[in-house]
Amino acid sequence: MTTPQPTTNLPSTQAQAALGQPETIKLILDRSQRPTRTVPIRRALLQREVGKRGTKSPGAVAVLVRRSAKRPLDLYLLLSAVTSGGDFSVTEWSTTWARAVGIFDETAGTTAVSRAWKVLKELGLITRARGEGGKSAVTKLHEDGSGRSYTVPGEGLGDPYFQLPFEYWEKGWHNKLSLPGKAMLLIASSQRKLKFTLPQERMPEWYGISADSAGKGIRELIGHGILVRVDEEWFDTLKTRSGRGCRPVYSLWPPFTPRALGGQAIDEETTTELLRALP
Incomplete structure (x- = not known):
């Protein structure tokens, strides 16, 4: 009599299939462990103060819109959601970020994500380094593009910020x-x-x-x-x-x-x- 083999050793279509975009984003948002389920974003991302007199000038979002750089903005907002403490960095595979922005081809996704991080780095919004296991360590910097280290917004006066709710992703507005x-x-x-x-x-x-x-x-x-x-x-x-x-x-x-x-x-x-x- 032949002893049946455990089904856990058999190939599984579900196990082999790459995780979808909604499921990937859910894992990223869950990883943040933000009790308010919102992402704090300084107004400096949109409008910076220049000089001692507080003169206003356009922020990094203006550059992204002019360049039609949709993926860099999508990745930046997700990065802001997951980096909620410590040194405000996250170490993850490029394929994970690629799925989060809807790219499932591994080669194309890795290339697209690398280009998007490069744009954000040029704008002074992030740093990027090699992480363990072939991952990349991305660290969020201050929203004003000055290259300063990131700090929690609202800790002092004159540091206006707003909140982007998790429903932005959960209701699909990032795609719509x-x-x-x-x-x-x-x-x-x-x-x-x-x-x-x-x-x-x-x-x-x-x-x-x-x-x-x-x-x-x-x-x-x-x-x-x-x-x-x-x-x-x-x-x-x-x-x-x-x-x-x-x-x-x-x-x-x-x-x-x-x-x-x-x-x-x-x-x-x-x-x-x-x-x-x-x-």
Whole structure:
């Protein structure tokens, strides 16, 4: 009588198949162990202070948008999610990062990830070194691109930051949004209030993003129901015959509604109530 062989020794299609993108991202987010399930991001990534007088200049995101560098931004946001302590570094295989951005060919994925890290390194946002077992050790630096070591934001005055919720990945927005859409989501989130304006004509000066790209991103966010027009604001201007102009006032809808830093997400019903209570 032949003794049956244990099934654990047999090839398994499930075991051989590479992990999918959603599952890979879930493991990365779980690894972060962030109790708030949000990623803190300094406003300096979008808008830096230059000089002692606090003059504003566009941050690294402007360069990424101009270069159409979608993967570097995707990888940077994921890196920010997982590097939550210690020296703010993570050691991982390139194939893991490649799956996280939707590339499953090992050779193509490794090359694409290496190029993306190179872009981020040139912008002064990361350092990269060889890790154990063929992995790469990537360390996050300060968001202003100065090359300074990263520190936890908000520890002192004048260090504004906002939060990107894990739902950004869990609801698939990292795949649904274009690069301008992602940039405008970050800019809108950095306002850190329920109602705000996003004047397209000021985006080149403030954030280094063209008015056309800003408009595309805003329309995309509105189309997805992430950004909602809730009011209008009149202002003085010499660009109209009357000297008065009107621009829309927006609000971010859950799960991107601003919350108390470190607090819980605000649901849609609560957001509606808060907006109605505002003047």
